Amino acid sequence: MTTLPKPRQPELKTALPGPKTAAIMERDSQHLSTSYMRPYPFVPDHGEGVWLTDVDGNTMLDFFAGIAVSTTGHAHPHVVRAVQEQVTKFTHVCLTDYPQEITTSLAERMVKHVEKPGEKWRVFFGNSGAEAVEAAVKLARNHTGRSHIISTIGSFHGRTYGAITLTGSKTKYKRGFGPLLPNVSHVPYPNPFRPPLGATAETCGQAVIDHIEGLFQTIIPADEVAAIIIEPMQGEGGYIVPPADFLPKLRALCDRHGIMLIFDEVQAGMGRTGKMYSFQHSDVQPDMITVAKGIASGMPISAMLAKESVMTWPVGSHGSTYGGNPVAAAAAHATLDLLEGVVKHPGCGASLMDNAAEVGAYLMAELRSMQAEFPFIGDVRGEGLFIGIEFVTPDGRPDGKLRDAASMAMFGRGLLNLDCGEAVIRISPPLILTREEAATGLALMREALRSLS
Ligand SMILES: Cc1ncc(COP(=O)(O)O)c(C=O)c1O
Known part of the structure; x- marks a missing residue:
């Protein structure tokens, strides 16, 4: 029997934020525009595919792609x-x-x-x-x-x-x-x-x-x-x-x-x-x-x-x-x-567009099945790798506070994510995300959401 290689996981080497991150965040707060937002302490150093490593050597799974920008992941050799x-x-x-x-x-x-x-x-x-x-x-x-x-x-x-x-x-x-x-x-x-x-x-x-x-x-x-x-x-x-x-x-x-x-x-x-x-x-x-x-x-x-x-x-x-x-x-x-699909990315089917449709459908189905365990997930919606998860209060109103707590809990486990709307976390990863990497992200999310209940 062949055993499959264990999928890559986030590697957190320091408490978050690490010392180098904290130092750069402090300098950033002194010299950059007061209009910039900082949803959580993350300072990237380098990336590879769907993984980003911060300046302290903590490697995290990227589920927001620099706000839906890094389509081909980080440092794609072809790009x-x-x-x-x-x-x-x-x-x-x-x-x-x-x-x-x-x-x-x-x-x-x-x-x-x-x-x-x-x-x-x-x-x-x-x-x-x-x-x-x-x-x-x-x-x-x-x-x-x-x-x-x-x-x-x-x-x-x-x-x-x-x-x-x-x-x-x-x-x-x-x-x-x-x-x-x-x-x-x-x-x-x-x-x-x-x-x-x-x-x-x-x-x-x-x-x-x-x-x-x-x-x-x-x-x-x-x-x-x-x-x-x-x-x-x-x-x-x-x-x-x-x-x-x-x-x-x-x-x-x-x-x-x-x-x-x-x-x-x-x-x-x-x-x-x-x-x-x-x-x-x-x-x-x-x-x-x-x-x-x-x-x-x-x-x-x-x-x-x-x-x-x-x-x-x-x-x-x-x-x-x-x-x-x-x-x-x-x-x-x-x-x-x-x-x-003129150039193929290994493990991503005919094209990244097809991959977005396929892995997105998988993610959406899994996220919807999580609604039974987490009633505060009021809605899961989207198309392909453009997915929104809306957090709600028991009486169905948007719950921005819970969304913020969920976002931090995911970050704390090495899952980079970003909010949008009043109470939504957007899932907008690089389109090279494989089903295995999507499953890793889902497991991190589950763990994070359980920590809230
Ligand atoms: C739909 C839409 N239009 C326009 C913009 C503005 O883009 P930029 O920040 O590159 O000016 C954004 C940015 O988030 C957007 O989501």
Whole structure:
């Protein structure tokens, strides 16, 4: 009989935080921006795959991937090679003024995942999610000649002025920063677990559509609305998947009124949900898409994709000095190789996208089965490796305190995790996570949750 090798486990060599971590945390608190958050004391030193080792030599399992960014894990050899090769060629010329083959071919590659027969799309490259969102809003206004933008409550679109105006998740992003962008309104997001507008899980999609149509009759002239921007699966707001009828109905509403539909895929996109973009779990086609985070395994690059018929802004009207940087573009190519399965990652099936679907389904089923033992897990939801666990009080209200305690208990056992929404822990690991590593994470979670009961 052959015995299987024991799966790798976290290795905690010091009490947490270790002495080097504590010292850096102290210096960090003295010299860095007072706006930075520090959910728990972790200071990375190096990583390998789904494992991150802190400066004290403690190795932990990464279940948040630098907020859904490190798609291919840490220091993936294929990505490292691509970056190293490009650095020896050139690191910057400026895409706004000069074409570069590496970004031309990246754009060609990215639009292939979106274009439907008879359609052509174009790509604008930036550096961050917020920059992609700003580009989409500017283009929507410029193209339609209208000014109003509709966003959703609970959404997150970034921290630049336009993006914080659109963001609807927490007032702390706005307090004291006004005046913000004019002509922006927020509507409820159809959350089946906490349906808005007095609706049910089944009817909340239609209820939000009716609500928007109501606004068009009373407060916002529809013919002054340039765009509706929405996360097809809401990220920071709590990893929420809307009911299946919602996106098609939203598309129809936009078509009725000549409004651009922008899908913000910054968090849920790039293979995380098991499809390249989370909206592709439906048949709906938007007019613009914003992507960042998972696109280049941590190298800073973002993109705003738009239908050619929509990308009508004139030459020189928009650009970015660093946007589409060739080193980041090389990392994006390498990341796409692995996502598409052009290059295989050992133990991860045909492609990382397939792996996200398969390991995600396993994790979701196991997490749902844990609800019987832990009644404070009110909801487990998501798609692929985009999973939210919502903590609730005995009477069903969001329990942020318990979520925070759970997050710390997981960290204390070597499981890196991150919160979102009011009372949710998001599971957004690198897409190279194997079933065995997922099982290790689940065991750590169980142990952590038992320590709370
Ligand atoms: C959906 C979404 N859009 C935009 C952003 C902003 O991205 P960035 O922080 O890169 O500007 C985020 C970041 O979390 C996001 O989740």
